[in-house]
Amino acid sequence: MDKQQKPQVAETLTVGEGAPGTARKQSRQPRYLLVTWIVLLLLGVLFFFASISDLVADIRTGLPSDHLEAFRALAGLTWDAAQRSAPQIVHFVTTLEVAYAFHEMVFALLFLLIVAFPFRARARWSWWACWVPMLANLAYTFTLAHYSTTTLIYSLIADIVLPLALLIHIPAFFRKQK
Numbered sequence: 001m002d003k004q005q006k007p008q009v010a011e012t013l014t015v016g017e018g019a020p021g022t023a024r025k026q027s028r029q030p031r032y033l034l035v036t037w038i039v040l041l042l043l044g045v046l047f048f049f050a051s052i053s054d055l056v057a058d059i060r061t062g063l064p065s066d067h068l069e070a071f072r073a074l075a076g077l078t079w080d081a082a083q084r085s086a087p088q089i090v091h092f093v094t095t096l097e098v099a100y101a102f103h104e105m106v107f108a109l110l111f112l113l114i115v116a117f118p119f120r121a122r123a124r125w126s127w128w129a130c131w132v133p134m135l136a137n138l139a140y141t142f143t144l145a146h147y148s149t150t151t152l153i154y155s156l157i158a159d160i161v162l163p164l165a166l167l168i169h170i171p172a173f174f175r176k177q178k
Contacts, residue, residue: 029172036168040115040130043161047108047133050154054101062094066154070147107133127173130166137162 057064063071063079071093072078083090111133118126137158145155 033169033172036165037115037120039161040119040165041112043158043165044108044112044115046158047111048105051101051104051108054104055098058094058097058101062090063097066148066151067097067144068148070144070151073147104136107136122172124173127166127169130162134159134162 054064061079062083068079071082075082077085079090082093111130114126114129119130137155141152141155141159145151
């Protein structure tokens with residue numbers, strides 16, 4: 001078989017039997033799995049930087065700009081009006097936003113660590129664990145994001161990309177072992 005007929009593949013390493021922490025070469029994987037794995041990593045980076053962005057906005061203005069429409073729809077007044085008329089409530093909302101952003105950051109770091117190491121090594125539990133952020137993603141979409149078209153579009157990216165990337169990996173995690 002010449003090089004033109006070979007499917008594009010990428011190498012992967014997995015923890016092998018033998019000394020703890022050693023890696024052995026495994027059979028080559030299709031390129032699409034490598035690309036999809038990179039997409040999952042990028043999604044984790046997106047989760048992480050979104051939380052950092054929210055924290056910066058919380059510090060600067062008390063509320064991320066993409067939450068302003070949701071605040072107005074739910075509270076019945078603009079953020080500026082709330083800052084003037086109810087500073088204690090504004091302080092409470094900002095405190096919740098900060099806590100929420102830190103929770104997002106923790107989940108993003110956990111997701112990144114799971115995708116970078118056990119998922120890459122094809123630990124089956126990691127495939128299942130990567131579905132957990134969908135709970136937060138969907139909760140965000142249905143509670144806040146639908147109040148703002150821009151925020152809804154951002155949230156739908158995660159709502160669609162994460163399950164698609166995980167479904168693409170089914171053969172790598174669930175084919176019969178030889």
